[in-house]
Amino acid sequence: MLDATEGYTTEDGRKIGGVVMEMHNITLRFGGVVAIKDISFDIREGEIRAIIGPNGAGKSSMLNVISGFYNPQEGEVWYKGAKRPPMKPYQVARQGIARTFQNIALFDGMSVLDNIMTGRIRQMQAGLLAQALWKGKAEQEEVENREAVEKIIDFLEIQYIRKTPVGRLPYGLKKRVELARALAAEPSILLLDEPMAGMNVEEKEDMSRFILDVNDEFGTTIALIEHDMGVVMDLSDRVVVMDYGKKIGDGSPDEVRNNQAVIDAYLGVAHD
Amino acid sequence: MPEQLIWGMEVFLNGLMAGVLYALVALGFVLIFKASGIFNFSQGVMALFAALTLVGIMEGQVPFSHLINAVFGTEVHHFGWHVPALAAILLTMVVMVALAWLVNHFIFRHLVGQEPIILFMATIGLAYFLEGFGDMMWGSDIKKLDVGLPQGINGTIDEVTYNIFGYGFFIDNLDIMATLVAALLVAALVVFAQYSKHGRAMRAVADDHQAALSVGISLNFIWVMVWSLAGFVALVAGIMWGTKSGVQFSLSLIALKALPVLMLGGFTSIPGAIVGGLIIGVGEKLFEFIIGPMVGGATENWFAYVLALIFLVFRPQGLFGEKIIERV
Numbered sequence: 294m295l296d297a298t299e300g301y302t303t304e305d306g307r308k309i310g311g312v313v314m315e316m317h318n319i320t321l322r323f324g325g326v327v328a329i330k331d332i333s334f335d336i337r338e339g340e341i342r343a344i345i346g347p348n349g350a351g352k353s354s355m356l357n358v359i360s361g362f363y364n365p366q367e368g369e370v371w372y373k374g375a376k377r378p379p380m381k382p383y384q385v386a387r388q389g390i391a392r393t394f395q396n397i398a399l400f401d402g403m404s405v406l407d408n409i410m411t412g413r414i415r416q417m418q419a420g421l422l423a424q425a426l427w428k429g430k431a432e433q434e435e436v437e438n439r440e441a442v443e444k445i446i447d448f449l450e451i452q453y454i455r456k457t458p459v460g461r462l463p464y465g466l467k468k469r470v471e472l473a474r475a476l477a478a479e480p481s482i483l484l485l486d487e488p489m490a491g492m493n494v495e496e497k498e499d500m501s502r503f504i505l506d507v508n509d510e511f512g513t514t515i516a517l518i519e520h521d522m523g524v525v526m527d528l529s530d531r532v533v534v535m536d537y538g539k540k541i542g543d544g545s546p547d548e549v550r551n552n553q554a555v556i557d558a559y560l561g562v563a564h565d
Numbered sequence: 566m567p568e569q570l571i572w573g574m575e576v577f578l579n580g581l582m583a584g585v586l587y588a589l590v591a592l593g594f595v596l597i598f599k600a601s602g603i604f605n606f607s608q609g610v611m612a613l614f615a616a617l618t619l620v621g622i623m624e625g626q627v628p629f630s631h632l633i634n635a636v637f638g639t640e641v642h643h644f645g646w647h648v649p650a651l652a653a654i655l656l657t658m659v660v661m662v663a664l665a666w667l668v669n670h671f672i673f674r675h676l677v678g679q680e681p682i683i684l685f686m687a688t689i690g691l692a693y694f695l696e697g698f699g700d701m702m703w704g705s706d707i708k709k710l711d712v713g714l715p716q717g718i719n720g721t722i723d724e725v726t727y728n729i730f731g732y733g734f735f736i737d738n739l740d741i742m743a744t745l746v747a748a749l750l751v752a753a754l755v756v757f758a759q760y761s762k763h764g765r766a767m768r769a770v771a772d773d774h775q776a777a778l779s780v781g782i783s784l785n786f787i788w789v790m791v792w793s794l795a796g797f798v799a800l801v802a803g804i805m806w807g808t809k810s811g812v813q814f815s816l817s818l819i820a821l822k823a824l825p826v827l828m829l830g831g832f833t834s835i836p837g838a839i840v841g842g843l844i845i846g847v848g849e850k851l852f853e854f855i856i857g858p859m860v861g862g863a864t865e866n867w868f869a870y871v872l873a874l875i876f877l878v879f880r881p882q883g884l885f886g887e888k889i890i891e892r893v
Contacts, residue, residue: 360779386781398776400769411769414781417762431761474780 297335303530310338313514314359314482319368321354328354329365330538336482341508342516343525346535347558352518353395355535356486359516360392361385373481387415391480393471395487395518401460405451405470406442408459412477413438442477448510449473449503465496469503476507483507485517489524497521501528522559526550534558568732575726575734576854577847582740584846585747586809589802590819591826591838592751593795598832600771600791603673603684607692609820611661611796614695616803616812617703618660620710623653628702650712654800661796662789669788677774677784696817705814710807714742743805750801751839754794758835767791825873831886840884845869 298311314336321329329351336342344352357363358370361382370377372388386392391412400408417434446452449469454462459470468488475483488504489497501524507513519525525532526546534542534549536558542549549555593608605611621628625644634640648656672687715738723733758764769777770787777784806816822845830841849868857864876883 362775362778381783382778383781383783386779392779394775394779398773398779400772400776402772403765403768407765407768411765411777411780411782414762414766435760435762478780 300337300339307339307509308512309340309530312336313338313373315371316355316358317369317371319355319358319365319370321351321358321363321365327538329358331368332535332538332540333368334533334540334543336514336516337531338514339508339512340514340530341504341528342514343529343532344516344518344535345520345522345525345532348520349537350535351538352520352535353486354538356392356484356516356518359385359482360390360484386478389415389478389481390484391475391478391482392484393468393475393486393488395490397464397467397471399459399467399471399474402458404456404458405462405473406446406455408470409442409445409473409477410438412474413442415478416441441479445473445476448506449476465492465499468492468496468500472500472503472507476511476513479511481514483513483515485515487518487520489519489521497524504528571730571732573851573854575736576850578734578736579740580847580850581843582737582744582846583850584843585740585744585839586802586805586842587819587822587826587845588839588842589743589747589750589798589805590823591830591842592747592754592835593798593802594823594827595830595832595835595838596754596798597791597795599835600767601673601788602681602771603688604681604832605795606685606688606820607695608795608799609823610692610695610699610817611664611799612803612806612819613812613814613816614664614699614803615657615661615796615800616710616807616816617699617708619653619657619712619800619804620708620807620812621703622656623648623650623710623712624708626703631704632701654712654804657800658797661800662793665792665796666789668792669785673788674785692817696814700814707811707813708807710804710812712804712808714739714804714808716808739805739808746801746805747839750798751835755835763787763790822869825869827883828873828876829883831883834883834885837883837885845872848872 297315300308300310302308312335315333316335317333319329319332320327332355344355346352354363358365361380361384364379372390380388400411403411416438418430446455449472451466451469451473454466454470459467462470472485472488475485485504488500492500504515504517505528508515517525517529526549529546531544532542532546532549533540534552534555536554541554541558542552544552590609590612593611594605597603597605597608620626625646625648627633627641627644630642668691672691673684676684676687717738719736719738719741722736727733756764758768766777766782767787767790769780769782770784774784777787802819803812803816806819810816826838826841826845828841829844830837830839849865852868853862853864
């Protein structure tokens with residue numbers, strides 16, 4: 294077992310750092326329904342960490358706990374070595390945790406460029422008054438952030454739709470714009486909620502390539518949820534497996550693949 | 566050139582100027598509607614409240630003096646000082662921002678996700694409260710507002726038109742001022758909404774709450790900001806209307822004139838509010854000038870509403886509004 298501060302190097306030569314986020318005994322209830330039961334795991338800097346499980350396993354709830362949309366009744370969230378108090382989602386976002394949504398939450402009326410610019414809010418410091426008067430700092434900031442956004446647009450190959458209102462784009466491109474917006478925040482942790490859901494094979498391959506490229510190029514820590522086992526096993530460094538709100542497996546893709554509890558959860562068990 | 570035509574031109578110009586004042590009120594409606602989907606019935610009362618507060622501060626009036634005198638048996642009315650116009654405007658803006666915060670904190674924060682009709686009812690309640698509160702705070706007598714804006718006939722226009730047509734146009738300096746201010750205000754608002762961080766955040770919140778939260782936008786901050794902006798627009802409208810016709814409680818009724826403006830221009834378009842205001846202003850003045858004498862006058866009271874009704878039948882989204890398409 295590795296120490297929390299120690300890192301290691303993967304087979305393909307990427308450097309994985311120490312633990313950046315830890316979930317300690319998280320329990321989340323909605324009235325009488327227990328969505329997450331006593332789950333602990335960690336996320337290391339620079340890795341691609343997957344959370345998988347059958348439908349209704351509590352994966353999305355877990356992502357919502359990390360991003361602050363839900364606050365768990367029990368357990369602690371540790372981020373960058375400090376315990377995180379209960380927070381609003383926008384506060385979590387400002388700490389550098391960006392996310393995408395399973396059923397895409399973009400600003401349909403705004404252009405692709407404007408959508409991605411909203412992701413830069415964390416980097417833009419100019420106050421309301423400076424903005425209103427459009428002077429000095431605010432203007433300079435706008436230009437700098439615009440440059441950063443253009444880089445991301447190039448990276449994700451969406452130059453040709455820069456000015457298009459997002460509402461007019463097809464599903465696959467919307468997913469990519471949402472990724473771009475999250476990436477624009479230069480997040481410490483990037484949370485992806487079913488990035489491949491509803492895509493055809495070609496779009497899935499594109500998205501997988503982008504996820505790997507993002508991790509490789511920017512060293513971004515990525516935590517993603519998927520129920521498509523095949524995709525996850527190829528992408529991720531470590532995998533948490535959930536079923537009925539409980540953790541039934543945690544480890545490298547190979548370890549998880551050979552874990553009896555995981556096989557049972559996915560393929561079903563014969564009751565005799 | 567026939568006299569009728571020259572008079573018609575003068576009426577047209579005056580209509581444009583009157584339209585600008587309607588547009589100023591309509592602008593406040595559009596801002597809040599765009600950003601939060603709330604149709605703010607109290608926009609007109611906010612303009613009245615802003616004007617009342619401005620006069621009160623300038624004249625050094627003691628707020629709630631009637632109440633204080635009744636309870637304590639004192640006789641205080643004035644502090645005895647006069648605040649310069651610019652300082653008083655800034656102070657009034659502070660009051661409007663405080664009002665924005667209070668409105669969001671005590672009313673609309675708790676009504677997130679409710680039906681539009683419920684939000685609308687809340688703004689009606691707010692309108693009545695604010696009217697009564699303004700009365701209690703500053704008294705109900707008609708007040709004169711003078712922040713040093715030029716008033717009266719514009720000499721240059723009078724002279725130039727006299728030399729050309731042999732008849733001098735009567736254009737009020739205040740109306741010219743109002744036009745300039747409104748143009749500046751609209752330009753500033755459009756630039757702010759399109760090209761600044763907070764402007765983008767405002768549009769983002771209007772579009773999708775969850776997505777806005779996920780990029781780090783505080784919904785409450787944006788809502789307070791939008792209500793403050795609407796308060797600022799109300800203050801500008803209050804200054805213009807108050808200077809023109811005195812600060813009186815009938816000022817809150819100008820909000821009703823903003824409704825046909827919005828139906829023409831569309832509820833979601835800032836330029837639409839301006840164009841709608843100009844069309845109503847020019848339309849009702851020209852209609853009164855041409856048709857008025859045939860039907861016994863007083864057409865200005867109903868012309869705008871009839872025009873709005875016609876628009877509702879043929880183009881319900883207004884000239885610039887977003888077309889509402891329901892998928893089956």
